[in-house]
Amino acid sequence: MITNPFRPGFGVSPFELGGRQVELSTFMYGLLGGVGSMQRALLVSGSRGVGKTVLLNEFERQAREQGWVVVRAYPDAEMISRLRDSTLPQAYYDLDQSEPPRKRTVTGIGISSLGSVTTQVEDHDPAPTLLGELRRLAEIAQVHGVGVLITLDELQAARIEDLAQLATAIQDLVRDNFDIAFATAGLTFGVEALLEHPGTTFMRRAQRLELGGLSDTDVAEALTKTAAASGREFEEGALLLAVDLVQGYPFLLQLVGSLAWARSVMAGDTSIKEAHVLAIAEDVKQLMGIQVHKIALKAVPDGEMEFLRTMARLEAEHGPEIPVARIAAEMGRKPNGISVWRRNLIERDLVTPSSYGHVRFAMPYMGEYLRSVEM
Ligand SMILES: Nc1ncnc2c1ncn2[C@@H]1O[C@H](COP(=O)(O)OP(=O)(O)O)[C@@H](O)[C@H]1O
Ligand SMILES: [Mg+2]
Structure with a gap:
């Protein structure tokens, strides 16, 4: 049996380091x-x-x-x-x-x-x-x-x-x-x-x-080299879909690679095809929720959690860039009444300030995760 070359864990060095x-x-x-x-x-x-x-x-x-x-x-x-x-x-x-x-x-x-x-x-x-x-x-x-x-x-x-x-x-x-x-x-x-x-x-x-995310180019290169090392290549369309799913996040690079690789083996194919990547999308998000989001959110106090949940709701309507003023309004507070929470969440690496007066989630799929566990 050939072993999966991807390593979706913590503290485990990847087969191929992307970027950095x-x-x-x-x-x-x-x-x-x-x-x-x-x-x-x-x-x-x-x-x-x-x-x-x-x-x-x-x-x-x-x-x-x-x-x-x-x-x-x-x-x-x-x-x-x-x-x-x-x-x-x-x-x-x-x-x-x-x-x-x-x-x-x-x-x-x-x-x-x-x-x-x-x-x-x-x-x-x-x-x-x-x-x-x-x-x-x-x-x-x-x-x-x-x-x-x-x-x-x-x-x-x-x-x-x-x-x-x-x-x-x-x-x-x-x-x-x-x-x-x-x-x-x-x-x-x-x-x-x-x-x-x-x-x-x-x-x-x-x-x-x-440390922030990796560029799509770095992700594509690391996915390609890692898969190739086990003699199983990404087809072109499959690679594009995989890079899209990874969103530059190193843990996801390993997770997406690992699951797509496994799908390809299970299907009895010799390469990783678009269908394999499409088939894992939901599992990837769920596993990211369990292994990353859930743990990252563990010690977050109530007020900050409420801020995040509000962000998650607004993200569904507005897209990834969320106006802080809207968050405050939704929470029934003045903008300066939520500024401490905003600052703490940035320091917790859960939220990133983006364009002026806006924030976004620091990790891919966190909004989806919050919407799925609640509301
Ligand atoms: N530059 C990278 N290229 C490819 N995979 C990476 C890279 N950095 C981390 N990973 C993978 O991401 C996962 C998490 O890495 P880790 O260093 O444990 O994260 P952290 O210590 O920040 O929580 C591991 O599976 C690791 O192999
Ligand atoms: Mg670590």
């Missing part, structure tokens, strides 16, 4: 631009399924290709202790086996279920610190002529004090001229609040990469 040339070269300029280069601190944001994690993975891959050491931080309660006690010591030990973790004995490597290094602190040594371990890694990397990239996905889930500690440590090393880069990704909402904290000044100055 600007983001990738921005990152490369940072790596190759030398210490102090602005692009050495990047903050990727955007809505669910737009490709933040995939882009971060791509940054890691590019950095490794340049010989850089890549260290991943995870935004949970152990973020700092895991970095300090296992990830960083493991990284410099990997780089140089003669550099055992500072003043500690490595009792085992990669043996715990988390894949971490088990270390044993000797009695009277000063306790290791995050900054100390990071500095140690940066020094050893410098001796080897390579830099260090630290990545953090789901930034919005990190504890503020932890993020401040990490950002401060990185900033300290940047100031000491070490080759160190920091790339993070997260939902815009929540990140803004984190950046208010005095300890995250460094992050506030990070270059922002607000």
Whole structure:
């Protein structure tokens, strides 16, 4: 059996990356631009399924290709202790086996279920610190002529004090001229609040990469190459229909490709035909609703939900560009009475401001989804 080459999931790198040339070269300029280069601190944001994690993975891959050491931080309660006690010591030990973790004995490597290094602190040594371990890694990397990239996905889930500690440590090393880069990704909402904290000044100055959709050309190319890799090609009309259905949204690229590919196999055909794409349209919208919209709307408070539902109703009459004044009127409020909701929804990456005084849904088919679950 041949396997489906499309990967409609989250955090799964696609077989063929569509677009993102600007983001990738921005990152490369940072790596190759030398210490102090602005692009050495990047903050990727955007809505669910737009490709933040995939882009971060791509940054890691590019950095490794340049010989850089890549260290991943995870935004949970152990973020700092895991970095300090296992990830960083493991990284410099990997780089140089003669550099055992500072003043500690490595009792085992990669043996715990988390894949971490088990270390044993000797009695009277000063306790290791995050900054100390990071500095140690940066020094050893410098001796080897390579830099260090630290990545953090789901930034919005990190504890503020932890993020401040990490950002401060990185900033300290940047100031000491070490080759160190920091790339993070997260939902815009929540990140803004984190950046208010005095300890995250460094992050506030990070270059922002607000991820949006892909161009139709990029979508067509990625669909074509991915399908071709499995020896099953899109017929011309089918490709046009598929691109139309995807609406530039990366998750949909994988979903549409995957379902169309499956339809073609089920029909016993050797290529992907128009009929296969037409047959999946409804399923695509439903799956997008369950896997993306439903989750993206989970924590949205009542007032903002009402704003979205009103938008959905108006979208059915007016098309995608919805006048804010109409939303306010429908909700029985003055325009400035809904401006906080509007701003929050934009920050949540659910709504996009378009032409003056208008908004639209940030994700394809969200209006349809809202109309289908309610009213
Ligand atoms: N540039 C891209 N080209 C093709 N597919 C992509 C691209 N970016 C993301 N995808 C696909 O979209 C889906 C969601 O990507 P992911 O990075 O998990 O999104 P996010 O982290 O923003 O929620 C995955 O199936 C992934 O393979
Ligand atoms: Mg992600």
